[in-house]
Amino acid sequence: MKKxxxxxxxxxHTFDAYTNSEIRRAAETGIYDIRGGxxxxxxxxxxxxxxxxxSISRYPLEGYRESCNTMVTLGDRFSSNPLKLDIPxxxxxxxxxxxxxxxxxxxxxxxxxxxxxxxxxxxxxxKEERGHSKQLVYQLLPSRYGMNPDDLRKADAIEIVxxxxxxxxxxxxxxxxxxxxRVAEMRTLPKGIDQRSPCRHPDWTGPDDxxxxxxxxxxxxxxxxxxxxxxxxxxxxxxxxxxxxxxADVVVVDGMQGGTAATQEVFIENVGxxxxxxxxxxxxxxxxxxxxxxVQLIISxxxxxxxxxxxAMALGxxxxxxxxxxxxxxGDNDPRYQKDYEKLGTTAGSFDDWHEGLDPAGITTxxxxxxxxxxxxxxxxxxxxxxxxxxxEAQTIARACGKNDLRNLEPEDLCALTxxxxxxxxxxxxxxNWIPGT
Amino acid sequence: xxxxxxxxxxxxxINNTLQGSDDNSSFSIKNPKGAHALxxxxxxxxxxxVLGSVGYYCAGMNKFxxxxxxxxxxxxxxxxxxxxxxxxxxxVSQYAGASGHGGSILVEGNASSRCGIxxxxxxxxxxxxxxxxxxxxAQKGNLVIFGNAGHxxxxxxxxxxxxxxxxxxxxxxxCIEKKMTKKHRSNLENILSxxxxxxxxxDNFKRFGSARSLYNFNVDNAxxx
Numbered sequence: 001m002k003k004x005x006x007x008x009x010x011x012x013h014t015f016d017a018y019t020n021s022e023i024r025r026a027a028e029t030g031i032y033d034i035r036g037g038x039x040x041x042x043x044x045x046x047x048x049x050x051x052x053x054x055s056i057s058r059y060p061l062e063g064y065r066e067s068c069n070t071m072v073t074l075g076d077r078f079s080s081n082p083l084k085l086d087i088p089x090x091x092x093x094x095x096x097x098x099x100x101x102x103x104x105x106x107x108x109x110x111x112x113x114x115x116x117x118x119x120x121x122x123x124x125x126x127k128e129e130r131g132h133s134k135q136l137v138y139q140l141l142p143s144r145y146g147m148n149p150d151d152l153r154k155a156d157a158i159e160i161v162x163x164x165x166x167x168x169x170x171x172x173x174x175x176x177x178x179x180x181x182r183v184a185e186m187r188t189l190p191k192g193i194d195q196r197s198p199c200r201h202p203d204w205t206g207p208d209d210x211x212x213x214x215x216x217x218x219x220x221x222x223x224x225x226x227x228x229x230x231x232x233x234x235x236x237x238x239x240x241x242x243x244x245x246x247x248a249d250v251v252v253v254d255g256m257q258g259g260t261a262a263t264q265e266v267f268i269e270n271v272g273x274x275x276x277x278x279x280x281x282x283x284x285x286x287x288x289x290x291x292x293x294x295v296q297l298i299i300s301x302x303x304x305x306x307x308x309x310x311x312a313m314a315l316g317x318x319x320x321x322x323x324x325x326x327x328x329x330x331g332d333n334d335p336r337y338q339k340d341y342e343k344l345g346t347t348a349g350s351f352d353d354w355h356e357g358l359d360p361a362g363i364t365t366x367x368x369x370x371x372x373x374x375x376x377x378x379x380x381x382x383x384x385x386x387x388x389x390x391x392x393e394a395q396t397i398a399r400a401c402g403k404n405d406l407r408n409l410e411p412e413d414l415c416a417l418t419x420x421x422x423x424x425x426x427x428x429x430x431x432x433n434w435i436p437g438t
Numbered sequence: 439x440x441x442x443x444x445x446x447x448x449x450x451x452i453n454n455t456l457q458g459s460d461d462n463s464s465f466s467i468k469n470p471k472g473a474h475a476l477x478x479x480x481x482x483x484x485x486x487x488v489l490g491s492v493g494y495y496c497a498g499m500n501k502f503x504x505x506x507x508x509x510x511x512x513x514x515x516x517x518x519x520x521x522x523x524x525x526x527x528x529x530v531s532q533y534a535g536a537s538g539h540g541g542s543i544l545v546e547g548n549a550s551s552r553c554g555i556x557x558x559x560x561x562x563x564x565x566x567x568x569x570x571x572x573x574x575x576a577q578k579g580n581l582v583i584f585g586n587a588g589h590x591x592x593x594x595x596x597x598x599x600x601x602x603x604x605x606x607x608x609x610x611x612x613c614i615e616k617k618m619t620k621k622h623r624s625n626l627e628n629i630l631s632x633x634x635x636x637x638x639x640x641d642n643f644k645r646f647g648s649a650r651s652l653y654n655f656n657v658d659n660a661x662x663x
Binding site for chain 1: 499536597
């Protein structure tokens, strides 16, 4: 008998397996999905750029013999004690509360080993991170949880957080499961309740107010420490211009791949713009004000390796900042905990329910037993190794482009693989001299 | 008493003098002319009298000191203050006492919107009226209003107390009137006594605070956000 031909089962692009599972989950629970991390979409990113390298028109530097500077000074516009970092990779703000005390300590240890800074988060400054961070940036957030002038004066820099790449226009979220006694006390709130930090600062609204706020912070700290302003990647040209006009020493722009401790999935994936699209408008804003390199620009959101560092800097950033990648270096989503991840209904590499406090790696938790899984000394060493590798990778690329300083990398060293990334990064499509939009 | 004249000294010089002074010193600031960030970040037990009106963030992050403003104050008076006392003879603009952790603010006149926003332990006494959204997300401490309160009073309030002698235009989400217990009457008396306020009638005050129904997310509450 002749076998009949049949069509293969056809799945829908519109209603793919994840979408369908999310519809079923929403129907069952009646609540939007909350998770940690940044955008997981396949966004245009730094992988869409390539370095051209030196040739007849450019002279390369010898890989293992000629030096390539990685030091960067942040905040010398108005402050008398700017941050002097050995590498242009800083650790982004992550709160005690979202992270365990051990994780905060490990971040401080790792950053200090390689001569860079780490940053507090919502909830204030812990003794662990101050004690183990040679250079600590203290965040001023809308919630003002744990904010006090004594810690402000202990900080090496202050970062006014206006927005975060994972949730431009949104506030923080720390659910009751992670509010133990210590977290509750630091935030002056009852134990076990959901903490939804405001999306706006309580005592200013626009850039004119922010300028006076910066004046106040400088007066409290004697004009000694730099003031950073962190904005989410949404309208980088205008936001960076306004931050610089308001008197910031440093502007941090965080693209939508930047992580959060917890927020709505719909927010993470649908608000904001990719990190790649943030850099050139931010640089252009500073250039038009005559402030490029005078007000330093830090780019964050999905930075993973030395190539990303070099590309961000070639586009005009003075430094980058990492958060999610630093947590992975500490052990987040490590396959050695695969069985534990499976018990939580996920896999190593996919775990993002950071808000539930059940992190098998002991990083995004306040559970004492789980938190003990992370050895802060070992974690610090791992982070330092990773930061060193990123730095060496960036140097390798810079030397190949003939640059003896990472900050000498320039857009002319780059080309793009796609029309979209060429337009966003403002560099030519590979093999052409075409920059879309110019 | 030290005299600091804004016509003769820069803001930096004045704040530096105040921040570096010895405990129990006293200063008068002349010709403030609405200056911003005046007398901020003081960490000493000193007395400061400002002879005129001030701009934004006067006495911001104050610790220990007593500051009297003989005039009115702009936005963010005593923001994030930790301790000490601020006394304003005139009116205050938006966000007075925002996120204040401790100490007290006494305002003889009115306060604009968002008075006591995100307060975390401070006591604020307003002898006149307050604007809308006052005590928004107030976590701890006491806001005492002798006059009327604007719309959305105590929206999303946590564990702070609000005492109002006048009328309330409307209450914010999750803010309800609560019983004025013996404990709360005593609490109010102490707050007013500490601020040397005696011209009041305790029975006029009503107490407002959190219904605590939004402390943990419940999908059934989604419509009220």
